[in-house]
Amino acid sequence: MDFFTALSNPENAFLRQSLLVGLFSSITFGIIGTYVISRRISYLAGAVSHSVLGGIGGALWLKTIFRIEWLDPLYGALPAALISAFIISRFGRGPGKQREDTMIGATWAIGMALGIIFVDMTPGYFDITSYLFGDILLVSSRDLLLIIVLDLIIILFVGRFYYTLMAICFDEEFARLRGLKVDLFYQLLLGLTAVSVVLLIRIVGIVMVIAMLTLPAATAALYSKTLFRMMLLATLFSAIAIICGMSISYCANLASGPVIIVSAGIIYFLPAAFK
């Protein structure tokens, strides 16, 4: 129980803050993950998160070349995520459009490639590992605040439009026939997914965000008959994965992101294998 002893050590305020960020981000992982799983857009979320590297690289390049000191590379992540979500949803759906999986693959790869090109063009050495794999121990109090604000926005939006979103995810065509603004809500849902991805990159990184958006919700789906219950359980499973991951990585001196993901994976595969 080294981890829990360390948590209560007054010198380890950063550890408590990291744990709080992890617990609050579980709410986002649980709710958005539920939609990602039930609407079957996990690869879309994957493309959005990977294309974020393009935005990070772009911001880094601008910052260095034009000496814009305040420009944190992560600021480039949000426009990149929103643009790629928009491109996929706008051009990858409906009759006469491109194939959605092709759009996903293209956005995924081109986004990452652009990111690496920008990093190469930027003078000096720059390590992108922290963006690719994240580190929950490096989060700031601003990250904590942003995650809480995001949680509130998601809870209010999903609470207000619970039935609308359920209808759109379950049967888009029927929702359209009953007069719902299907495209608007689908775009909003994707936009919210994109924002979540950007904030959650701090915790598990670009490469593994998709795992936290899918594994806890997929585990929850095994025990849920309604979306609401699935959201609650997914939040719980994701919190358990984060606590386990953080404590094991702390004791074994491993990187936190991968251990969190493996914990979430074990929670998913164990019951799925025996069910």
Next chain:
Amino acid sequence: MSPAPPIIKIDKLYFAYQDNPVLENVNLEIEKGELASIVGPNGGGKTTLLKLILGLLKPAGGTLEVFGRAPEKARRKIGYMPQHAQLDPQFPISVLDVVLMGRLDQCGKGLFSGNYPRSAANIAGEVLAEVGLEGSARKSFNELSGGQRQRVLIARALCSEPELLLLDEPTANIDPCSEENLYQTLTKLNRKMTILLVSHDLGFVSQIVKSVICVNRQVVIHPTSEINGNIIKEIYGGNFNLIRHDHRCDQTGHSHYDHFSVNRGNRLMD
């Protein structure tokens, strides 16, 4: 009795996906109280015709009116049942929540509340009873059989209290026993509303419907009693065995012929 205006009126309709014409010079009228079926081979344009009637697709030529208005403005009066196989079988949703979707247009308009009005749950209970699924409201949609799911989707269509019921392949993926149930349910519902269904299953169709609309690029209408081997051969281009079900018919209404476009048989009503 003076003839009421038709519920669906299609005039010289033309539709194509890119350059492939799917429907050509389609003329069709569906009267109030009819129970009619669209039949035809796969790729013949059945579902396209249904989607045009729903306003999900726009005709490339000709006119199409539903309840005397543009299709998308008539949607409130239409109940639509898609094939259950199109839906995600693993989606976590209760039967009640599926049925309530029929009332989505009444779903909370308030700033903070997006719930259905209280009355909606009562109607949902009534329509579930109507399709023989009373007591299943709390069940999960994904634990039902194919036939039960199809009936839930009929209940959902009924939940909006439609005047016109459109059903896409109601007998696809269901067992013979459910088919018999469905047959009784539709006959009962037809006393209250006009029903138009799409089916590739002529055996089912010929038992219950009053007229058959054959779609294979063009539209040809037959009364069910006229269906015989030749007509089937004409529609599907092959030989089929057919068990014929006779209806007691008398002749009313339309009987215009146009050999170049649409061959319209005598409309027969029970």
